[in-house]
Amino acid sequence: MIPLPRMLTRGLKERREPAAPRTLAVGDRDLPVIVRRLRTARRITLRLAPDGSEARISMPEWGRTADALRFAEQRRDWLAAQLARIPPPVRIEPGCTLAYRGTTLRVEWRNTAPRRPALQGETLVLGGPQDGMEARLRRWLEAEALRLCAADLAHYCERAGQAVPRLALSRALRRWGSCSSRGVIRINWRLIMAPDHVRRSVVAHEVAHMTHFDHSPAFHAHLDDLYEAEIEDANRWLKREGRLLYHPFG
Template sequence: MPVIWNGTLSIGRSEPLQVAGLSWPVELVVHPRARRLRLRLDERRGTLRLTCPPRTSRRLALDWVAKQSGWVDRQLATLSPMSTLEPGTTIPLDGEAARLEWREGATRTVRREQGLLWCGGPRDGFERRIARWLHAEALRLLSAETAEIARRANVTVSRVAIGDASSRWGSCSSSGQIRYNVRLLMLPPEVRRFIVAHEVAHRRHMDHGRDFHALEAELFGGPVEPARSALRRLGPGLKRIHLPR
C-alpha cells in the first residue's frame, strides 16, 4: 500500500489515493457525525468515497477498505459504460429519450424538437454547447417550479442555482438559497417535482422530522415514496453521463 503515514484523520477529505487491489482510487472523507466506516462508489468522479468517523486511524481505514475489493469489483461490474454528449448519443430529458445531433452549417443555438436536441456551429464545441443548454434549461425550469411550490408553502427562496454535485440532487441553505443538480432535467417531471418539494419544505423545517415529511408530501401532492424509488432506480444511470464543464 503506497501510504505509510500512521496518524489519525482530521475533519475534511484527502486527495484520492491508490490502494493495492482496488481499481478505483480512494477518497477519504471525515464526517463529524459518522460512527463507522462507510464505502460507496462515486461514479461521476470515478473514485471510492470512504467516509470515516473523526479521529479514525488512517492506516486502519485504508487496511479496511483494501479488504473490500470483492465488493468493489461486484459493484463495478454492474455499472453501465460512461456516455458523452457527442452527436448520435441519446440522453433522457424529462424522462424521455432525446437524440443529440450536430448539423453542419446550422446555427450554434441549441434547439429541442421531436425527440432531438440539435445545433450547429464548430463540431469541436458541440458537447460544451449542449452542456450549457442543459444548465440554462434546468435553471429556467427549476426556478419556475420552485417559485410555484414556494408560493403554496408561503415561504421565500432567495436564489435558485444549478450545479453538478456528485452526491446531491438538491440542497437548501438557511439563507434561503436552493441549489439543484442539473441532471434533474433528465428525470421524469414527477420525480423532479419531488426534489423541489423536498427542498422547499426545508425552508420551514431544516430537519427531516415528522413536520417536514408532512409538508413535503403536501407540497408534492401525495405520497413521495414512488418518486423517491424512481430516483434511486434512475439516478445512478444519469450520473454515468459525462457533462463537460
C-alpha cells in the first residue's frame, strides 16, 4: 500500500476527529465557551449568552486562542456573578406573570374564554387547552411587538424623511435590531416586554442606519435628532435588564 502524504493524512485525521467543545468550570457547572475571530475586533471581549447557555469570546483574527481562553479563565468570578443574575426558568401556567411594555401582567386562564389572549387591564385572559398556553402567549406578544414596532417605524421614518421599509421580527440571541443593505429592518420581538422608550430607541437606531450605515459621529447626531428621549438611558436599561427579556421565553 502506498502511504498518503503527511499533509493529506493530517487533513483526514482532522475531519475524523473534530476538536472537543471548550468549557470553563464556573461554580458547579461546565460552561461552554465559543471563540469567534472577527475581522473588525481590536481586542478580546467576553460576553455571556442572554440565557446563560454559553460564554462568548470575540477576538481579532490575528489573536491566539490560548490568550482568549486565559482571558475567560481570569474572569470566572464575573461570569459567576452574571449567571447568578439570570432568573430561574418560569413555568407558563395560570397565575404566572409576564412582562409587557415595562409592566407586569398576570395570566388568567378561564374555561369559557376564547383561545386568543385578551388584555383586560393588568390581566391577560385566555382559554383553550392549557398545554398550549405558552405558544399562544408568545404569538400574542409577537403580534403586539409587530403592531407597536410598525407604528414606531412609521413615526421615525417620517421624521427622517425616509420611505417606510419592510419590517420583520427577529428572534436573535445577540442583537436587538438590524437594518440590512436591502432595506429590511428587523426588531427583536422580546422588546415588547421592555418599556416603550427602550423599544422605540432600537427602532430609531435602525432608522438612523437608513441614512448612515455605520456608527460615525454623523450617525449619532442623526439618531439624537430622531429620538425624542435620552438614548443613553435606553442603552443603560438594555445593558442592565436586557438579559431578563429572555425569560420565560428562551
